[in-house]
Amino acid sequence: xxxxxxxxxxIHDMKNSLSMVVHTLEQLTDDPSFxxxxxxxxxxxxxxxxxxxxxxxxxxxxxKIENERISPTIEDVDVANFLEEVVAExxxxxxxxxxxxxxxxxxxxxxxxxxxxxxxxxxxLVGNGLRYTHNKLRISAAEEDGFLVFRVEDNGAGxxxxxxxxxxxLDLHRDIAxxxxxxxxxxxxxxxxxxxxxxxxxxxxxxxxxKLPGGCFSVWLP
Amino acid sequence: MANKIEQLSFLIVDDYGxxxxxxxxxxxxxxxxxxxxxxNGREAIALIESKRYDVILCDYNLGDGRDGQQILEEIRARKxxxxxxxxVMITAENTRLMVMGAxxxxxxxxxTKPFTKDLLAQRLERLLNxxxxxxxxENAIDHKEYDVANALxxxxxxxxxxxxxxxxKLKADLCIKAGAYDQAEAIYSDVLVQREIAWARLGIGKAxxxxxxxxxxxxxxxxxxxxxxxxxxxxxxxxxxxxxxxEPVRAQKVLETATAHSAKAIVRQRxxxxxxxxxxxxxxxEHAFSQAIHLGKYSIYKHPSIYANLxxxxxxxxxxxxxxxxxxxxxKTFKGNKEADLYSSMTEAVLQEDMGNGERARSCMCNAHExxxxxxxxxxxxxxxxxxxxxxxxxxxxxxxxLLQQAVKNNHSDEAFLKQVGATLSDLGLSDDPNAxxxxxxxxxxxLNNRGVELAKVxxxxxxxxxxxxAVEGMPGNKVVNLNAARIFMLQMKKSGIVPKRIDQxxxxxxxxxxxxxxxxxxxxxxxxxKQLLDGAxx
Numbered sequence: 001x002x003x004x005x006x007x008x009x010x011i012h013d014m015k016n017s018l019s020m021v022v023h024t025l026e027q028l029t030d031d032p033s034f035x036x037x038x039x040x041x042x043x044x045x046x047x048x049x050x051x052x053x054x055x056x057x058x059x060x061x062x063x064k065i066e067n068e069r070i071s072p073t074i075e076d077v078d079v080a081n082f083l084e085e086v087v088a089e090x091x092x093x094x095x096x097x098x099x100x101x102x103x104x105x106x107x108x109x110x111x112x113x114x115x116x117x118x119x120x121x122x123x124x125l126v127g128n129g130l131r132y133t134h135n136k137l138r139i140s141a142a143e144e145d146g147f148l149v150f151r152v153e154d155n156g157a158g159x160x161x162x163x164x165x166x167x168x169x170l171d172l173h174r175d176i177a178x179x180x181x182x183x184x185x186x187x188x189x190x191x192x193x194x195x196x197x198x199x200x201x202x203x204x205x206x207x208x209x210x211k212l213p214g215g216c217f218s219v220w221l222p
Numbered sequence: 223m224a225n226k227i228e229q230l231s232f233l234i235v236d237d238y239g240x241x242x243x244x245x246x247x248x249x250x251x252x253x254x255x256x257x258x259x260x261x262n263g264r265e266a267i268a269l270i271e272s273k274r275y276d277v278i279l280c281d282y283n284l285g286d287g288r289d290g291q292q293i294l295e296e297i298r299a300r301k302x303x304x305x306x307x308x309x310v311m312i313t314a315e316n317t318r319l320m321v322m323g324a325x326x327x328x329x330x331x332x333x334t335k336p337f338t339k340d341l342l343a344q345r346l347e348r349l350l351n352x353x354x355x356x357x358x359x360e361n362a363i364d365h366k367e368y369d370v371a372n373a374l375x376x377x378x379x380x381x382x383x384x385x386x387x388x389x390x391k392l393k394a395d396l397c398i399k400a401g402a403y404d405q406a407e408a409i410y411s412d413v414l415v416q417r418e419i420a421w422a423r424l425g426i427g428k429a430x431x432x433x434x435x436x437x438x439x440x441x442x443x444x445x446x447x448x449x450x451x452x453x454x455x456x457x458x459x460x461x462x463x464x465x466x467x468x469e470p471v472r473a474q475k476v477l478e479t480a481t482a483h484s485a486k487a488i489v490r491q492r493x494x495x496x497x498x499x500x501x502x503x504x505x506x507x508e509h510a511f512s513q514a515i516h517l518g519k520y521s522i523y524k525h526p527s528i529y530a531n532l533x534x535x536x537x538x539x540x541x542x543x544x545x546x547x548x549x550x551x552x553x554k555t556f557k558g559n560k561e562a563d564l565y566s567s568m569t570e571a572v573l574q575e576d577m578g579n580g581e582r583a584r585s586c587m588c589n590a591h592e593x594x595x596x597x598x599x600x601x602x603x604x605x606x607x608x609x610x611x612x613x614x615x616x617x618x619x620x621x622x623x624x625l626l627q628q629a630v631k632n633n634h635s636d637e638a639f640l641k642q643v644g645a646t647l648s649d650l651g652l653s654d655d656p657n658a659x660x661x662x663x664x665x666x667x668x669x670l671n672n673r674g675v676e677l678a679k680v681x682x683x684x685x686x687x688x689x690x691x692x693a694v695e696g697m698p699g700n701k702v703v704n705l706n707a708a709r710i711f712m713l714q715m716k717k718s719g720i721v722p723k724r725i726d727q728x729x730x731x732x733x734x735x736x737x738x739x740x741x742x743x744x745x746x747x748x749x750x751x752x753k754q755l756l757d758g759a760x761x
Contacts, residue, residue, distance in 0.1 A: 012283055019335045073450065074418065074419055074420055075420065076387045088343070090338075092338050110385075
């Protein structure tokens, strides 16, 4: 509890700083009088600031999951609206990176999940997608086989073969300890698995060439 | 409200100057021109008192002074902003439950820092649409026209829009408020058949509690906590349920666990302190009351009884001097407040008596008696309990007994409060069988009420009126008796014509109930009846 308070207050402070960095960059790029001959450097700064922020959220959430044993608060969520917000949050950085970010979702789709936790996952996936894609990123949501499925797919090189097998958070935890996998993958898996309904548990899936030729990361929530 | 963002007026509250600038820039880029910004709660409230804002963007963490939640509580409770205004809480963390716990007032939305301009625009647009969609219903609820709200909700649920659950949730909330627990239970069950959702599960627990099915309620709240140990509202309800099951020690343990998770809720700290004090666990009580005072410095939940109770706990744990010091703080904090003076006097009487200063104690008690009389029906029911304790300590046993009996008479239908009266009676050794004593008094009042209503039914309105006039005199603080008296008086005047003196009496009865319970539904019915009666007399 005490360490958590310190952590939370530090993160609050760091987020204020990050907000300033992100917003100031946003203002600079919006300002037509701002002339800088290396715009890609500003974009790189923006990308890194975003990544830092996503990592901070990841860190705090993981800490809470392990030490405070938090559980998801399941609420009814307007999924189309949720995706619109994810796009709105990442639209500017996609544009700066010359990446076409689109979403697809039935406007009447309602889902049941912890909006805050899943938002963290989606922002992470989109952030990664922006790094690995060629020039397109498509996020979508649909109901399939009794699950709500979120997909983030790109037209980059796709996932390496070794990553494609479905893995549980237990496997991943071991892999992380051995330095073989990304924390982001573990984070997404953990949060998917926290979502349970009746006999079913959430999971994630990695595949290549779903609708776009590159990688497709899907989060399945019961 | 105009649905265009650029036509709205905004207030930004953030202690961080650069952040205020960023927010202002974002709004300006949407074309907004009416923007004020302030750094703290004091300035925010001063501005909101003098000017109407459509949207308030408020950071949760504001350094010293009020936090965002306390600002929201104050402006909503004091009705400084209407239901059409939008309040957005900006937080550093994305877990909603962390910030809120169980709170009476929730913001319209939470935004997690940092967010892009696009996200803010998107969110504002959604909130405006949602407000427009709900405005009619929220207005009806705000004006306490629950029948109207219910009809509107039924119509919307019938249309089955995509956000139908939002309306279902509101309807179930209204059922709980109205005491229609069976109906609420049916609605929540319907939702839960489709899907396990936290608000519906909590709701069904509340419905069980309302129907006095405490064992089932306990299982529900316990189950919610097994699933999520940070579900703060479930702790508060579980504690209430344990208390209803006559398990005050367990109730205290529940709130201790809750405050260990989230120490920030003043109301919960106060409840824990009161439980601990009743359980004679002064150590826990002292800590809880200290926390409540510390947190409540800038809150509308600040209350003199918290200081008085801290004084008692400190007197037991440390010494009388420390208790008296707290009472001096109490007087300083609530200057010119009669209720606070009363709390201070009656508590000081006890402390001085314990310190061996009999004369000083007696003079304090005299003072307390006078203040209590002055407050009359304005005195909160709990005051009677504390007064009785002080009287008993000073050896005024008869007066203590009288106070407690009067407390029963004035609140004969409030089960939770009657439990407290019973506990006080036995704690002070004033009754061998407090339950029987309370049941006796209750029976008498119910019989009296029934007789009056019966008389009115058979048309003997004059007789009924006399009966209630007398009853109200004996129990001026009893809501049901006051309401019944008002009703019978009005029925009689409807038949035999208006008498100004009796209209004044009706007004007085309704006023008393309003002071005790402004949310009371029968009160609203009676107020409408009075208006109709007077309107009818004019035409």
